[in-house]
Amino acid sequence: MRRSPAAPAALLRFDGARRRDPAVAQWFADRPGELGAMARRWFNAMRRRGADVRELVHDGCAVACVGDAPFAYVNAFRAHVNVGFFQGAFLPDPAGLLEGTGRFMRHVKLRPGRAPDAKALEALVGAAYEDIVAKLGGGASPPEKGGRMPAKKAKANEDADASGRIDARIAGLGDWRGPMLAKLRAAIRAADAGIVEEWKWDVPVWSCDGIVCTGETYKSAVKLTFARGASVADPAGLFNASLEGHTRRAIDFREGDAVDAKALQALIRAAVAANRSRKKG
Secondary structure, rough: OOOOOOOHHHHOOOOOEEOOOOOHHHHHHOOOOOOHHHHHHHHHHOOOOOOOOHHHHHHEEEEEEOOOOOEEEEEEOOOOOOEEOOOOOOOOOOOOOEEOOOOOOOOEEEEEOOOHHHHHHHHOOOOHHHHHHHHHHOOOOOOOOHHHHHHHHHHHHHHHHHHHHHHHHHHHHOOOOOHHHHHHHHHHHHHHOOOOOEEEEOOOEEEOOOOOEEEEEEEOOOEEEEOHHHHHHOOOOOEEEEOOOOEEEEEEEEEOOOOOHHHHHHHHHHHHHHHHHHHHO
C-alpha cells in the first residue's frame, strides 16, 4: 500500500540548480563509456519532464530538480548505474523496479547488457516529477488551446532530444573519437550558460544567439567548425582547418591531441560575443 506523501517541509532543498549546469556537463564528460551513456539517457528523461526542471551536481551525482527541490538523480559506479528518486518511497511502482529501504529515497539499478523496462522506468521518472510538483503546491504547465504544448516546454523537449542524439553519437563512435567529442562538448557547454545544444544536418550543433559551432566526426578527426570563425580572434592559434574561407574556421582534433580547454572556452566566448553583437546590430 502506498504511504501518504510527506509534507512539503520534509523536502530537501539544494542551492545553485540551473537550467543547464556546466558541472553536470563535466560530470558526464568524465564518464564517456557505456555506463555514462546509460546515465545520460535517463538524466535526459528527467530533463524532458518540463521547462521548470533545473540541475546540479550534489554528493557526486547528477541531480534533477524542480526549482530547488530535487526529485531524481543518476550516479555511475564501476559496474552499474543508479537512477534514484528522492521521494521514491511514495511513488507507484507496479513493475517492482525500486530498491532501497530508506524513509524517503529509492533507486533503480541498471547494468550493462541487461535492458531495463524502459516504459516502467520512464513512468517512474514522470511520477517523481509530478509528485514533487504537487508537493511544492504547483502543477504541470497546462497545454495551450488546441492541445499544443506550451512553447517553453516544447523548446525544453527539443533541447533534450538534441542532447540525447549527441549522447547517442558519442556512445556509438566506439573509439577515441567518443571521449574526444565528449571532452569538447563539456568545454563548450561550460564556456557560457546560454549555450544550447541542437541537432542539424545530422551533426551536433551548439548555439547562443546563433550557431557557435558544429561537431563533426570523421575517420581521422573530430572537427569543430565555427560558423563565423573568420571574424573571431584566435590568439591561441587553435584554428587549423578551413583557413581560406571567408566565413568559417575549424579545428581538427586528432587521436592523441591534447585539448586546451581554457583556450577553447575563450574562443567559444568570443564566438558568442560576435553572435550577440551581430544580433544587436
